[in-house]
Amino acid sequence: MSKARYIVILLILLFPGLLSAQIRANVVDTASALIVADPLQSNMVIQQNKPFKVWGHAPAGKIVTVKASWLTVPVSVQADRANKFMAIINVPAIQKGNYTKHSIGVTYDSKNVILDNLLIGDVWFCSGQSNMQFAVREIADPQKHIDSAVHPNIRLLNVRFTWKIKPTDTIPGKWLECSPQNVRDFSAVGYYFAREIQRKLDIPIGVIYSGIGGSVTQAYLAQDVMAADPLLKAKYLDPFYQTDAYKKSDLEKFTFGTTSYPYLIYNGMIYPFFNLSVKGILWYQGESNREQRDEYVKLNQTMIESWRKGFGQGSLPFYYVQVAPHAYGKMDTTLNDYAFFREQQERIATLNNTAMVTTMDVGDKDDIHPKNKKPIGLRLAYTALNQTYAQLDIAYRGPQYSHAVYGKQKATVYFEPGTTDKGLATTDNKSPRHFYLAGEDQVFHRADARIDGNTIVLDCKEVKKPVAVRYAFTNFPTTNLQNGAGIPAVPFRTDNWAEPVQKGTTSK
Template sequence: MYSYFKIVFKTAVFCLISAFTYAQDLSFADPLGNHMVVQQNKPFKVWGNAQPGAIVRITADWASSPVEVVADPYGRFMGILPVPKAKRGDFSPHWLRLDSNETTVQLEDVLIGDVWICSGQSNMQFGMDEVVNAEKEIKKANHPNLRLFYAGLNFSNVPIDNVNGEWKSCDSTSVRKFSAVAYYFGSKLHEDLNIPVGVVFTGIGASAAQAYVPRRVLAADPLLDKEYLQPYLQSDRSKEKIDGGFSFEKVTRPYLLYNAIVHPFKNLSVSGFCWYQGESNRHERESYTLLTQAMIKSWRAAFAQGELPFYLVQVAPFFYDLEDPKLADYAFFREAQEAVTALANTEMVVTMDVGEAKDLHPKNKKPIGLRLARTALNRHYGRLEVDYQGPQFRDVKFEKGKALVSFEPESVKSGLQTNDGMPPRFFQVAGADQVFYPAKAVIKGNRILLSSKEVKRPVAVRYAFTNYPVTNLENKEGIPAVPFRTDNWQEPD
């Protein structure tokens, strides 16, 4: 009899504890908040927490009727509302409300426009307070209908739903520490499209790409499993308790950042992604290309909105404390980055002209954000009159000891020029001995004529294919030429 009452008592206590464990105050999910931008012209998922089994009524002032859903046994709910297409010049504030068990929670000052997620490591995190002419730029950053969300850093062994951060209107206070690249990108879209734009920054300096990829995705690919996942799982670090504290080592561990600062946004309707990362993976080649493509696919699958656009930034010139203008290991890594764009609906932005050879964090971030925006305007928004490509190599002809380089016509339709009026720099030619020498470069219409006294019979050309060339060649739209090589010779050890 005693055993029976003991079992009943324990069961009652367990049920009571469970009820308290799953009891939830009515609330929106963390990415949903006052001052947010709701993605236009897409079904909008509204999710959050409520009492388990409770009916939740979701109402928006733009929707013709409310939606009712039931919270699951853990208190989680999700409903879907239609969202109209944004109208140019319409910045009307809206509200979004939850009602359940005589409790009401309401979001105010919600705008309808476009939302973009920006992520990566330190050059994406790089704040407006550090850019060229920072105080002047910050003072001008008064855009009440551009909304910013700065996700707080966190790590997790398993995917989680909560994330720190809040939506803010863009002004000189909220923009000061915000990602400069993301700000310039969002402000350009806001200006040209004349609709509300929301920009989410979720990333951290020094982070490696594998940190943003789900564990199951790494495990499913033999190369990614071998190169990234197993070395971590077989180390003592994988057995440590994971907390939110930063360390330069922890931001390189596989899948922890995906779980904590990407996964919480997966229900958010968005237009696409911008990505500036690579310095922490610079010694990798094919594995990085595959890793980044796997990351893009996994994000697209998690957000479940089709092949969302993904625009990446190629790493800028940097010497890594080795002053040897012939070294090219970083160039081979840039090549691996460019190879990522073989994946559909991806594009790459070049930074070779705005880098600083001895500064890993160049301060001139405005052109990068604007180039990302030009890419989006052309590729995503169909503004075909907006040029976004720099000169891209097409072919080379060797004749009489010289090389004539041609570019893709679409990338040089405005013509070729240099940004300083000097001859193009950082062209090299090599003969059959595979030894490269600097080449004299002359612009001939939309082509480049190369010659070198050291190479009588050139068979290969490279452009900006060393570690830290700050370039001057561009088209007349001011977009820099993309680094390239015409050979397929193996990278030296």
């Protein structure tokens, strides 16, 4: 986490007035009050074509009635002994162009809560660390993007950072219409995603961001889930149990370590949403776990499966972002530890209904937070439109390596069918960059590359008998190879040679 982000979080914690009114509302006596769960608010989008849960607190034994403007018959339930209630109402599928405003009333006796200015559409849940948190106001030349962000049929929920020792059902955040004022501090990736989906589908879109900069994946996993897995328990939980903060039960105090502890962010920022119906999940994280390899794949796939189980809506789409090229202050163009991490990150997509979007053309060797977030949001949208919404004419994959044919001092690279739609091209009309060839000596040399139809032909005089190809397999290459749809090629290596031990890195 950067010092600036740490200061922002610290200010929020030191000055309670900066927190939403919802945090202060949590002190209300649930034994007598009627409280609707924090994620359910006026201005929200309600997920279409799925059951919608209305939950909260009411005195034990009281009959709570829920009436939605689109239903002819209200639903009534009884609050349980723990002063909790949950009603489930049906939500219809909507037609293109339907922006009808709705309301929900929740009552018992003379108590009532009204949620209004509601839309029925699709809701996407975004999470991850600082590159997903990266706000519209932080992008290059932000004002023109902010001024044009008048989209009342897109609704935003920006969840402020919170962490809990135990799972909670409260969150600090407020649903808002997308406007220049409200979009400023919202996730740029989430905003561009929502704008493109809304434009293509012509339906209301709700987008939630619930995460924090500097956070690690293990912070987003439940304690019991990690405890049940020997690898994750040994790697993450057991060391955590040995920290002074855990031993002294001092976890409620914010420190630089808070975003690196297991399960605390999960308890405060993920668990509270599990009763909410959503369309899918977007994830952008990895920088804080970059020195891990196999653990990261296991960790993320376990997280995905546990979130899907928590939401209880089947195998929800899960689309995630590849970490962008960055030098981490080491300007050696031959280093490739980050490339090996990206390779492992790609393996997460072996899990069903997941996909990774590529960032190799929009990284910044000097800035871990590259400012060009629009292509990332759009690529996530293209992935969702193709994979979730079955708009198969929308390309979402970049050229993906299939196989190579070797000759004397040369090689020809072939790509998977369907990933070179509209052919191959480069962003600058120059030769493709960052291709390397190696012989049996395992020493890679830069190769000249040219496009030949849907293949790349490589030449390298230094390698008489090439046996391996690598593409963009270094820490901070800025690539120019893409398909005709403008989606960048995915980095790859054809060899299985061991990762070299590089100065300043830890063992993998």
